[in-house]
Amino acid sequence: MVRDPYARWCGRRGIVRCLPIPIRCTNREVLVATVLREGPYRFFWYSHAPGEPPHVHVDRDNCSAKFWLEPVGLARNMGFPAHELRKIRGIVESNQLLLLEAWNGYFGA
Known part of the structure; x- marks a missing residue:
């Protein structure tokens, strides 16, 4: 697993602690937290997602x-071919x- 430079690894519990990255989205600032990098x-997730059930963007x-x-x-797909979605789903399942x-640590469950 390659870690994102904006995330810190807490080895004691194996939890990724995210340092948010600000981006602009329709005239308001939204924070993006990278939790995992694997291959490409x-x-x-986005900081404004706590009202939704747990999910991850890829x-x-x-x-x-x-x-x-x-x-x-799978909730939605924009551009990934089916064989790649199966691979990504496997990564999500294994993690x-x-x-x-x-x-839960980021949004406080």
Whole structure:
């Protein structure tokens, strides 16, 4: 696993602590927290997502997808081919507990 320079690893519990990255979105600032990098994929969430069930966004180049974490399932896809979505889903499934712990730590469950 390659860690994002904006995330810190807490080795005691294996939780990624995210340092938010500010971006502009329709005249308001939104924070993006990267929680995992694996291969060419960046797994992250937006700071304005606490009202939604746990999920993670995935980007690679110009492709983007969103996966629910409980249960793991594709919420939306923009550009990933089916074989790549299966690979990404496998990554999400194998890191589900880590992602859920990071989500709960970030949004306070």
